[in-house]
Amino acid sequence: MGKLGSLSQSEREAFLNLSYVNFPKGLxxxxxxxxxxLAIFQTNAVSAGEGIGIFPRMARLNHGCSSAFNVVYSWRDAAKFLIVHALKDIRQGQELLTTYTNSKRPREERRAFLNDQYGFHCACDVCSLPKDLSKASDARLTMISVLYDKFASWANEEVDGVEAINYIRKIWEIEEEEGYWSERGQLAADATWVAASHSDASATEAWARTAIEWFSYEIGADTPQVREMKVVTGRPQSHRAWGTRQALVVGGPGPHEK
Structure with a gap:
């Protein structure tokens, strides 16, 4: 409560008007x-660089799973502020939704987590799908997670670069079917790393361009991630992973490059 006392009246009101869950029983x-x-802080705090913070306007964003959420947020360390980016076209009057959890899992798992951590039964557009459509969505989301795990095995040299890139292409394809558009900048940056490791200059440049596009959507065109990828597009050999694996043509985004 001491730090609350240092806030202005309007700031205190904005903080105390936020919702909260898991308040101690009997009090x-x-x-x-x-x-x-404390309950407000625990419910609404998000990562802010090396610390955590409360951002009252952002905290008002409700949750949506998978294809239902349409905005993401990120912390700008240099400027010391949090920014919200639209992932998709948003109609006038349409609610802005972010996601409170890893949406790449079945509906019942998502709902159980959200009920336990945030005290609500999710009824977003994805969780409200009819049984057959929900089952198909669950299968896609589960497969995306499985493919991420398979892609991760490249780091331990359990699969080669071609297989790793094929996993990324398949993730991209299934995400298109699901309408899940988050984390694509990082996915393309990971593909850039694989291509550079195997000294595939053409693929490195192509994946870096895709990373620039999606990082720009998700976190902004003026971010370190975009600046790094722009350098790589001009000189693929400058990537810090260049040549760390056996030379191999792994391939670029192909039809998934927009």
Whole structure:
């Protein structure tokens, strides 16, 4: 409560008007303002560089799973502020939704987590799908997670670069079917790393361009990730992973490059 006292009246009101869950049983909120403040913080705090923070306007964003969420947020360390980016075209009056959890898992797992951590039963567009459509969505999301795990095995040299890139292409394809558009900048950057490791200059450049496009959507065109990828597009051999694996033509994004 000490730090709350240093806030202006409007800032305190914005903080105290935020929702919260997991308030200690048997206590009355009006009689324990310090517990209310702690519950608000635990419910709404997000990562902010090396620390964590409360951002009242961003905290008002509701949750959506998989294809239902349409914005993501990221912390700008140099400028010391948090920014929200649209992943998709948003109609006037359409609600902005972010995601509170890893959406790449079946509906019942998502709902169980959200109920436990945030105290609500998710009824977003994805969780409200009819049984047959929900089952198909669950299968896609589960397969995306499986493919991510298979791709990760490249780091231990359990699969070669061609297989790793094929896993990424398949992830991309299934995400298109699902309408899941988050994390694509990092996925393309990971593919750039694989291509550079195997000294495939053409693929390195192509994946870096794809990473630039999607990083620009998700975190902004003026970010370190975009600047790094721009350098790589001009000189693929400058990538810090260049030539660390056996030379191999792994291939670029192909039809998935927009």
């Amino acid at each position: 009355e909120p009006d009689e324990h303002p310090e517990e209310v403040a």
